[in-house]
Every structure is written in C-alpha cells, then in structure tokens.
Amino acid sequence: MASPRDIPTHATEVSHSLSASPAATFHSPLASHSNSFMSSGMMRRTTAPKQLKPFSTGDIKILLLENVNQTGQDILREQGYQVEFLKSSLPEDQLIEKIRDIHVIGIRSKTKLTEKVLREAKNLLVIGCFCIGTNQVDLEFAAQHGIAVFNSPFANSRSVAELVIGEIIMLARQLGDRSNEMHHGTWNKVSARCWEIRGKTLGIIGYGHIGSQLSVLAEAMGMKLIYYDILTMMAIGSARQVPTLDALLQEADFVSLHVPETPETKNMISSNQFQQMKTGSYLINASRGTVVDIPALIKAMRSGKIAGAALDVYPNEPAGNGDYFNSQLNQWGDDLRSLNNIILSPHIGGSTEEAQRAIGVEVADALVRYINQGVTLGSVNLPEVTMRSLTLDEPDHARVIYVHHNVPGVLRKVNEILADHNVDKQITDNRGDVAYLMADVCGIKDEDIKLIRDSLDALSSRILTRILY
Numbered sequence: 001m002a003s004p005r006d007i008p009t010h011a012t013e014v015s016h017s018l019s020a021s022p023a024a025t026f027h028s029p030l031a032s033h034s035n036s037f038m039s040s041g042m043m044r045r046t047t048a049p050k051q052l053k054p055f056s057t058g059d060i061k062i063l064l065l066e067n068v069n070q071t072g073q074d075i076l077r078e079q080g081y082q083v084e085f086l087k088s089s090l091p092e093d094q095l096i097e098k099i100r101d102i103h104v105i106g107i108r109s110k111t112k113l114t115e116k117v118l119r120e121a122k123n124l125l126v127i128g129c130f131c132i133g134t135n136q137v138d139l140e141f142a143a144q145h146g147i148a149v150f151n152s153p154f155a156n157s158r159s160v161a162e163l164v165i166g167e168i169i170m171l172a173r174q175l176g177d178r179s180n181e182m183h184h185g186t187w188n189k190v191s192a193r194c195w196e197i198r199g200k201t202l203g204i205i206g207y208g209h210i211g212s213q214l215s216v217l218a219e220a221m222g223m224k225l226i227y228y229d230i231l232t233m234m235a236i237g238s239a240r241q242v243p244t245l246d247a248l249l250q251e252a253d254f255v256s257l258h259v260p261e262t263p264e265t266k267n268m269i270s271s272n273q274f275q276q277m278k279t280g281s282y283l284i285n286a287s288r289g290t291v292v293d294i295p296a297l298i299k300a301m302r303s304g305k306i307a308g309a310a311l312d313v314y315p316n317e318p319a320g321n322g323d324y325f326n327s328q329l330n331q332w333g334d335d336l337r338s339l340n341n342i343i344l345s346p347h348i349g350g351s352t353e354e355a356q357r358a359i360g361v362e363v364a365d366a367l368v369r370y371i372n373q374g375v376t377l378g379s380v381n382l383p384e385v386t387m388r389s390l391t392l393d394e395p396d397h398a399r400v401i402y403v404h405h406n407v408p409g410v411l412r413k414v415n416e417i418l419a420d421h422n423v424d425k426q427i428t429d430n431r432g433d434v435a436y437l438m439a440d441v442c443g444i445k446d447e448d449i450k451l452i453r454d455s456l457d458a459l460s461s462r463i464l465t466r467i468l469y
C-alpha cells in the first residue's frame with residue numbers, strides 16, 4: 001500500500017495519479033470516483049482546483065473514535081478514504097495496536113495520544129481533535145515527527161456557556177436537589193438559601209472563547225461580571241478584569257472555571273482557594289477535571305463554605321457510556337455523590353447537535369485540506385502555511401512539502417535541490433523548532449519527483465517529505 005507519508009516510487013503509479021486527478025471541488029470524491037464525476041459534467045471547468053495526491057485516496061485509512069459526528073464521517077467518506085468508526089475511546093493497548101496501521105486519527109477529549117502511543121504511529125500523518133481541548137495529545141512530540149494536529153477552537157463555546165448559565169440558576173435555586181426529591185416522591189417546598197441571580201457577582205476564571213461568551217449571557221441576566229486571566233483581555237459590556245485569582249475569589253458569589261489543562265491550572269482551586277471564597281458561594285467547573293482538587297471541594301461543601309457546585313469534568317472519565325462513574329474510577333466518587341446541591345454531568349458541555357455538527361464539518365475539512373493539499377491552516381502544532389490550489393491548467397505541477405528542523409541553511413539546500421525546476425511559488429514558516437516549507441514546482445516529470453523526494457529525504461534537517469501532484 002502506498003503510504004501518504006511516502007511518495008510512490010514506480011512511474012506507473014505516478015503517471016496514473018497525474019492523469020487521474022479529478023477537477024474536484026473540496027468535498028468531491030477522488031480518483032476512484034472520477035468516472036462518475038466525468039459523466040455528471042463536473043469536470044467541465046478547466047480552471048477547477050486540481051486535487052493533489054501521491055496516493056490513491058482509497059488507501060488512506062482513518063480511525064474515528066469517540067462518536068465523531070456524522071457530518072465529519074460523511075466528509076471523509078466522500079473523499080473515498082477508508083473510515084473506521086467507533087463510538088467510544090480505546091484503552092492504550094488497543095489504541096497502540098490500531099494506530100500502527102492508520103494514516104489519520106479522529107478523537108475527542110478522552111483518547112490520550114501520548115508519546116508512548118504516537119511512537120507506534122509510524123504511518124500517522126494527521127490527528128483531528130473533534131473538540132476544543134488538545135491537552136490529550138502530545139503536541140510537541142507530534143510536531144517533531146511531522147504529524148499535524150487540528151481542532152475546532154470555538155464551535156462548542158456557546159453550548160458550554162449556555163450550560164453554565166443553566167447551572168448557575170439551578171444551584172441558586174437548589175433545583176437539582178428538589179428535582180431528585182420529587183423523583184423519589186418527596187414534596188419539599190423551601191425558599192431558605194434560594195436566591196435570584198440578578199445582582200449577584202459571577203467570577204470567570206479564563207476569559208477566552210467560553211469565558212467571554214458566558215460573560216455576555218450572564219450580564220444579560222443582570223449579573224455583575226468580574227474575570228481573571230493571565231492575559232490582559234478586553235472586557236465585554238461592563239465586565240471588569242481583576243488583577244489576581246484571590247481578588248476574584250473574594251468578590252464572586254459564583255465562580256466559573258474556563259481555563260485549559262496546563263501544569264499551572266492543575267489543582268488551581270484547592271483548600272487555600274476555597275478559604276478565599278465567600279461563605280455560601282458556588283463553584284462551577286466545565287473546563288478540565290484536573291483544575292479542581294475534588295477532595296478539597298468535598299471538604300469545603302461539607303463545612304458549608306461552598307453552598308453548591310456543578311462539575312462537568314473529572315480527573316478520570318470513562319472511555320464510553322455505561323455504569324462506570326464509580327469509586328473505582330475516582331476514589332472520592334461516593335463522597336461526591338453524597339453532597340447536597342451538587343450537579344454532576346458527564347462532560348456534556350459541548351455536547352449539542354449544533355456544536356457537534358459544526359465541529360464535524362470544521363475538523364473533517366481541515367483534515368481533507370491537509371491530506372490532499374498539505375495546507376496547515378488551523379493547525380495547533382505546526383506553522384500555519386497555505387497556498388492556493390493548483391488547477392487542471394497546471395497538469396505537470398507538483399507541490400513539495402518539506403517539514404524540517406528549524407536550523408540555518410535549510411532553504412539554501414532545498415533550493416539547490418529544486419534549482420533545475422521552475423518554482424512557481426514557495427512559502428515557509430516555523431513554529432519553534434519545526435519549520436514547514438511548501439513549494440509548487442512546474443514542468444515536473446515522473447522521474448523528477450522521485451529524485452526530488454530522495455534528495456530532500458537525505459538532508460539531515462528532514463522530519464517529513466511529501467510530494468503531492
């Protein structure tokens with residue numbers, strides 16, 4: 001099987017690909033489907049973009065885990081790729097077994113693509129995180145091995161912000177407890193320690209896509225807004241940035257966390273922080289499970305310091321749906337469940353039809369663009385590089401992609417290799433130690449492709465060479 005990380009070495013394969021490239025638009029099926037395309041008249045425009053590929057698209061193997069939305073599956077299948085779809089994540093041993101054979105993997109927040117796993121991924125070209133968070137992937141290792149990573153940076157932000165608004169009201173009114181009681185036949189009509197949210201202060205930690213969206217919604221409901229962020233962020237409406245985490249904790253009636261998982265945010269809210277919070281205040285965490293020290297939360301709620309909490313994320317989460325949220329998974333599970341006024345949801349902040357459909361399209365589009373064109377726009381670990389699509393008017397063009405260590409002298413060596421050819425366009429950029437070069441070369445013959453590829457592969461700076469044509 002021709003690997004997309006490699007260019008085919010025999011001329012027949014090359015010439016087949018050159019002549020079979022359909023005038024496909026972005027979502028169109030590829031070479032294997034070109035006959036039906038021809039007959040449907042879709043190849044009439046000679047300036048249509050030429051789909052680039054040094055491989056038969058049917059050879060591309062994609063593994064989609066964690067119930068990636070149908071929209072994403074459809075886009076990938078329309079390309080003619082082989083797509084295997086699983087509803088849940090996989091344990092490490094099974095993941096390692098599968099990842100050896102595939103070129104593309106699509107995941108959400110549960111699948112851990114660690115260095116140990118990625119070391120086995122010898123054919124892996126690209127990772128699609130069909131979510132916002134990318135903390136589950138070793139981005140640095142991936143970049144150092146020429147594996148691009150894409151995500152969907154804000155398609156589910158609104159869904160998370162709306163969930164948090166609902167939780168603020170539910171906590172203020174102890175609605176979770178009242179509903180549970182009714183489910184057990186108990187009528188318990190109380191107003192003690194139930195509040196309106198109007199006029200209360202919401203403290204947002206992390207004022208990025210979700211935090212700022214939440215700010216807009218909460219202000220519309222009459223809340224006062226303060227936020228803390230390591231960056232100076234533009235305040236929206238009448239929100240006010242406070243200089244320290246403690247300042248926020250001391251002033252807020254509700255605290256909502258919207259930071260990424262980083263070493264700095266691990267146990268960001270622990271005993272000391274609960275002490276700073278107002279007595280009778282509330283905590284909401286829909287960011288990552290490592291951000292809150294849960295045993296400290298349990299203590300703070302038992303003491304009455306914290307009047308309620310909503311958790312959507314946990315340090316350990318099950319790989320799939322089922323009866324798994326127990327004390328084996330997280331040892332404090334029973335203690336947490338025994339608390340009053342605590343809303344526990346199974347990481348559903350971004351789980352709406354709207355968000356999942358949009359994420360499916362956005363990430364699958366990015367994958368197709370990368371596989372077929374080498375375009376890295378939106379990559380979270382490689383430099384963002386794009387060039388216009390080649391057209392069918394440019395039949396003997398090739399796109400050279402060279403991912404390399406960012407060391408002096410590489411461009412000179414690459415251009416020596418390309419010197420005998422006409423380089424139409426060339427662009428290069430770097431991100432830390434890794435650089436990404438794209439060059440469109442014309443007047444290319446089949447035998448040139450192998451020569452260029454072998455010469456680039458021989459350079460000591462090489463991470464990955466791809467030639468698309």
Ligand SMILES: NC(=O)c1ccc[n+]([C@@H]2O[C@H](COP(=O)([O-])OP(=O)(O)OC[C@H]3O[C@@H](n4cnc5c(N)ncnc54)[C@H](O)[C@@H]3O)[C@@H](O)[C@H]2O)c1
Pocket residue numbers: 132133153154156157160205206207208209210211228229230231233258259260261262264265286287288312313347348349350351
């Ligand atoms: N529950 C869910 O289903 C769900 C859905 C989407 C995202 N998330 C989580 O929410 C997180 C935030 O998402 P986002 O889209 O708003 O991210 P974002 O990158 O747009 O915003 C994060 C903000 O946090 C700030 N920040 C980083 N470290 C900080 C620190 N130590 N102290 C204070 N501020 C800090 C950043 O400067 C940034 O402004 C994601 O990383 C993801 O883990 C959860």
Ligand SMILES: O=C(O)[C@H](O)COP(=O)(O)O
Pocket residue numbers: 108109110130131132133134156347348350351
């Ligand atoms: O990072 C995210 O987008 C959220 O945590 C949602 O993750 P999920 O797609 O696994 O629900």
